[in-house]
Amino acid sequence: MQSTFDFVIVGAGSAGCVLANRLSEDGRFRVLLLEAGARDWLPWIHLPIGYGKTMFHRQVNWQFHTEPEPELGQRRIYWPRGKVLGGSSSINGLLSIRGHRDDYEHWHRLGNPGWSWDDVRPFFIRLENNVRGASAFHGDQGPLSISDVPQHHELMDAIIGGANELGMATNADFNGPQQDGVGYFQLTTRKGLRCSTAVAYLRPARGRSNLHISTHAQATRILFAGQRAIGVEYLLKGQPHQARVRRELIIAAGAVQSPQLLQVSGIGDAAHLARIGVPLLQHRPEVGRNLQDHLQIRLMYKVSKPITTNDDLRSLWGKARIALQWLLWRRGPLAIGINQGALFARVQPDATRPDVQFHFGTLSADLAGAEPHPWSGTTFSVCQLRPLSRGSILARSASALDAPAIFPNYLSAEADRQVAIAAVRLARRLARSKALQPYLSEEYRPGPGYGDSDEALLAFVRDYGATIFHPVGTCRMGSDPAAVVDSRLRVRGIQGLRVIDASIMPTIPSGNTHIPTVMIGERSADFLLQDHKGNA
Template identity: 60%
Template structure:
């Protein structure tokens, strides 16, 4: 048998893929290929934190997906940006460093995923980070991924924090100890006023390694199977179809929307869905593409009494020049901190428990995230329910690998989700009415003072709610019949294949997903290298109740 040119092939050069590329190639023993559908991360707007607005709708750097018309959201198709460049969404996101709550990970472990409790994952969070707070029980200072404090306090954010205190929410200087409750400044994935994506933090230091090969503009179209094992990847690059072979493993790191799409295109997924598109069933795995979860953000817009907002900084050529010079000389100011500076985690639903809503406070207002700033001093209170019960799905539009998948979010499908969303909006209004903010916020522009009552607030949420960019869960790990991977992230019933990205989350974490995905990739790299050292190549058992390989798929010799 011919020797495969690579040991590991990573499909997706995004948030997780860049971490894996670094860690799997670090000791020089393994030949690693990483395939990224988008281009290199050369755009200035990627590296300038405030450039988030410029990449939000970028035709090349962003996949620019839309959901199907959402019946629960007034039949609107909701825009879902996803990164399409080295670093993936870590190259275009809002930079927020949030891990989630310890209970999120303890819940994963309680579902049968051994090794994923808070105490198990905390060392990987710590290993990943270079935190400007310094090393400590909850943080690291020697990792590649910079997590920086916002150096300069802002009058508006200070007023918000003080107002939160009037409502019983304490000030905090760290949302990432496992206990989130509080109001304060976010830390950002920045280094010296520039974005610190995983392409910068992990991939750039590894690019000179002779055993690491990175191909950009390389769109994966499917997996190559021999019997019950994945042995390679088909992809298009430079207008030509190509194949690459892996002697050890193929690792899908294409994200919660495209990892399940690639599985289904390869004949691994729900049997009826595959047959509907004329795709031969290699392995019937009903959970692929199910369990889709996302955070729905509701944005309240306010006029501000003073010209202290980012709207003001971007209003004139003179003010733009001033903040540009500030960034060039000191790597500070509005260009260095992006949009959302302040955060708040609290509980709005009755009964015991941990915070169930998160706020992002932006010193800017626009009609939509990434939109043009308003011509007046403004700010945004964005609130989301942290642990939605609603579940959606990712399915195929066709057997064409270049067609976008079909995404159905199914937001606000449960009473708990509806109630929590309404209560979150009401909390935002109570916060805006506190003493420190009462005179600073002169008008609620949206939803507006005339929007009163729970029914009207819910209608507002349906009409204006949008993603906060955290789709997850579509290849979830577990032991139940709808699980797609086991606790070592190996696809049930298929050899030589893992999934390492947001899709493996059984339940969505309580907060932004970038840091958790880095942790997942750090932990996965240890598992992958450990199995490689042990020579472990058995085919993982199928999940209880899941399908088996068809006779057609059994043709050929298992590796």
């Protein structure tokens, strides 16, 4: 079956939902949104603490794994990615972080006009409906609800006190004038419920006659006439379909699957495409390269008081109590999720801005999102904000249905190994602070088996380091001929084709990647509407 639209968007994730809303907003254009997963019916999606349930749920999660990682003891790292309306915004940790303003200044210096901090800040403001109201840094008219943690926690307050002891100031707004410091996150929640991009952007647009949303629709190949994209082939509940485009095809399948779809469609490294039996359309070797991710290092501590989420979830009474908190006041663990607070700090002597980020949770488990420990516990998760290590994502075969091969190459750069060691040392210093002495009774991980030498700390990182779910960069934006897309996110050398998602980031932002990806959707919608103005 075949149909024709002005725009076809492949992927209903953090950027795709934004594009579907903005491009269909004024009724001029007929838009098709394709999503390989289902509608966001699963109740666990909408309850913030349900993050622990969706982390391993095949219905809403692609459940990727990396190839064996050389610097992590040949371990294959689990990579959850959203397979549902809203994409990873429907299963993520709900944290509202933009990154540092210098991240975007760096993008601009790399030859990307339109992406400096002054260029992107209006779109960060535009996307927000922040409970704190409008200001120079925030908006209160946007689709995406941003809320404060509804209830401060005794343990998190002690962590803030411990960081203050180490000379780190309290920061009430990591998206405000400065990023350094310790404090509570803001969350992408609305009245105690998750506000994914499917909730924020698709729900208001769903009734539009010019917007068509197809779920269970997995793109398998881009269709071309010469060097112009004219449509996409996809499977709808297993049956082959085609959608043709009058204007542009937009790939918004994420940093893992956007490069894979380009590769199986003939855009990529010629030698690699020959190996997997894909006819070459255009030799573009950087497709799938430049992969970056934040390596998560999780230190865990036993807590001497029964005040953690582990305790809430360990008994029927505890579960009933937190359920009642949520039902009556939309407060408590059910309304927050996993992580409550953050610390942005500098561990390199020459750092001019934060180079590590901590996520603090009043919960502990052997794997992120897994069953909590049977004792009171807390997790200090720390990651390097701007790693130098680079990896790749390569289509494993000519079929888009086969999971791609993922090679993050964590810790392949010596500088990243040194930052990881310093980050663990800082976490241990924080745990030994006076403010935390009444709370932390034992270091569970790393534990006494790992000493304080560089070698011991690096061994711990290699044994337990894992993703914090921030892959970016695999369809890099740039002005140089090797870049995959230009600064308006058009695929170089191809007409009528753009990539719009986290894969276009030339370098990873200094923080969580969801909000920057929503901004990319907003910024790019503006480009598209400008480019097609007067051509309705």
